[in-house]
Amino acid sequence: MTDKGIGLSRRKMLAGLGAVGVASAGAGLGTTAYFSDDESFEGNTLTAGELDLKMDYRMTYRGGPGRLGELQENYPNATFVDEDMEPTDDDTGVYLLDQVPNRTEYPGAEDWVIGANGVYDPETGEGEGFQRDELIDAGDLEDALIRIGDVKPGDYGEVTFSTHLYDNPGYMWMGGMLTDENQNGYTEPEIEALEEMGDPTDDPDGDGQLADSIRAKIWYDDNCDNVHQGERDEESEGVDVMLSIDNSGSMGGGPGSKMEQAKAAALDFVENLGPNDRVGLVTFESTGQLRQGLTSTHSNVETYLQPEPAGISDAGRTMMDAGVDLAADELNDNGRSGVDEVIILLGDGEPNESDRAGSDHVQNAKDAATDAKNDGITVFTIGLGVSNGSTAQNTLIDMASSSNGTTLYYDSPTGTDLDDIYSQISSVILTGEEVIAEGTLREVMTALEAGIELDANVQSEERICFTNSVTRCFGFEWELPTTVGNEIQTDSVEFAIGFAAEQCRHNDGETNPYAPDDSNGTNDGNVTNGGNATGTA
Known part of the structure; x- marks a missing residue:
């Protein structure tokens, strides 16, 4: 695997770091499907159309060898995968944590993409695609999607979401927010590290440093390969x-x-x-x-x-x-x-x-x-x-x-x-796959909190609706860099990520569902609509 994106090859731990406590990250998914006002005549009756936003996902974690048993406590189906994302019995230190749908006939990444790109026809029972009823929205999730404890510098995780619009094309947005962060008290090494940085050590119930230490990126994963194809150098030979x-x-x-x-x-x-x-x-x-x-x-x-x-x-x-x-x-x-x-x-x-x-x-x-x-x-x-x-x-x-x-x-x-x-x-x-947001986890979630318009064709001058017949992928990666030290010991953070869709017909895509409510200056709740799940280890 090439070193693309945020430090894919950096999996070693800091020498002499000492015991790192529980630094956990929790995430949830939210989907909002705005009701369609598309009507069709059927036997002299008016029948309202539908707009349904569903997702599949595949989630991986690079946390070093020897952690499978520990991870299986939170992810019972976690297994090793090799550098090509294929299941393996070898302890590679790369783990496939979870995926939806979880079919036995899609064990590998190549077959997975065939399933995501295909379309299953429920009337004939034919087709290679995922079936609508085996995809998810936030209400299907009983736990936070990302719930990993004992995160150490050098750890990296990635989730690729594939969105599926049913029945009608739609405008789409992405939203998110930090939902909770905690210092969880102090350890002696943590106090020493914070004092060296000039940070206060008198707020054991405060927010902690983890949200500002984790690096994160969200992008249009246009080939659904779980890796960000970065912007091409202007001096490239083409x-x-x-x-x-x-x-x-x-x-x-x-x-x-x-x-x-x-x-x-x-x-x-x-x-x-x-x-x-x-x-x-x-x-x-x-x-x-x-x-x-x-x-x-x-x-x-x-x-x-x-x-x-x-x-x-x-x-x-x-x-x-x-x-x-x-x-x-x-x-x-x-x-x-x-x-x-x-x-x-x-x-x-x-x-x-x-x-x-x-x-x-x-x-x-x-x-x-x-x-x-x-x-x-x-x-x-x-x-x-x-x-x-x-x-x-x-x-x-x-x-x-x-x-x-x-x-x-x-x-x-x-x-x-x-x-x-x-x-x-x-x-x-x-051109390279377009980045939606990147920076620290706090910066990315702050950008998402205001809601970000998604575009089905980023090369078009006009915003293009997402079709209801083509699967689209979005990547989210996080990493705790090796330059981070004891200052994040025991810290935890929770965050939510969501997608929203609005039918294209009779709408102009100008109403941002994640925009603050003018009446009270706060988010209108769409990020958590549909049962966002959050959690810590």
Whole structure:
């Protein structure tokens, strides 16, 4: 695992620190689903629509070896995971504490992301996605989500939340607050450390130093890999990226077709490239075509992505292996040394033609992707309108690369989701995943207390609603740095994190549910609405 985010590799303890008492962190989740006023006519009656915000999550902790038994007192299902987040019997000092849903068929991180990206159809019983009734809101939580005692300098924890909107698109906000913090008296080493820092030692019932010592960060985890992809250096040499777009007959033609939606979303992606980024374009139908090799003149690619009758159009079958091989050949032959090489492949169906030998078109497409990945190329795949659990979807999932144990496959049930999906991929490979709040735990919670607007497409100038068909991930990490000493002994802190949603239709997204109540200057309670749970060890 690379050292990204807040000190992922810093797990050692301070030498000569002495016995550190209980420094515990408690957290809770809150979800608020604002009632929708969407009506539909059914047999001459008016039926109110719904807006339901649910979440799944996966929570890990890096606290050093030998703590499994202790952690299992609070998390009975806690287990070891390796550096790729996969379950292991080895004492790695990295622990998977909890996850929702907790299905036996999703033991590993890769399968977990497939479940989060898929959509389960309750009417047919088909689909790889999580089922609505096994997801959570705050009222489902009987205990605080994070409840770890004996936290020591160097300890690190991370939770990735995936949000699921049902029935209607919605504007979303994130909120939070410190709910309690305690000095819990003083130990002799703590008094000595505080006196050396010039801090008072006469308030054993005070707040303590833990909230100001813990570092925290919240971000759009656009590839759901539990790691923050930081902002790219302005002097970076850029990225070499090949777009590979299905233009088979099933993509259709004319306004509103999958072909036109795919071109429009890819065009927005290209327009967001930086001056040091190079881009090329491959299309595939009954044959594969290299439309444009890698170029810094982005307009050369944009020409092919213009609305009908200009640009590429639909025709023929689906030779997906050529869509990968041509893109990989261009990167291998003309890519720049030391620069990240990426293929973003969009498909809407199962491969039914091959450029490679043999008649197993699906396997040929998978083999082409495997060869590209073996050459050091990162492969993102997008399934446009593919059926859940279908061969087409599973093929694209298998073709995608992995990052920190997660599969870089994005499911787009409709073409209207593509802009948001390309924006997420852009955040991962181009601009870096956007930070929502970071600093000390106190600073992050103070920022959240006022409520922060969330945006489904951070590259758009306008705030975009979150669709009710695409799962989105948000990461929260905390760390007690190794530079912290005995001043935090026995301290504890509790905090709450919440999400709120409001239907997009008939609303403008201007009413912040976490904003202070003008009548009394306090928060209106949405952070704790839905049964926020907090707790200390």
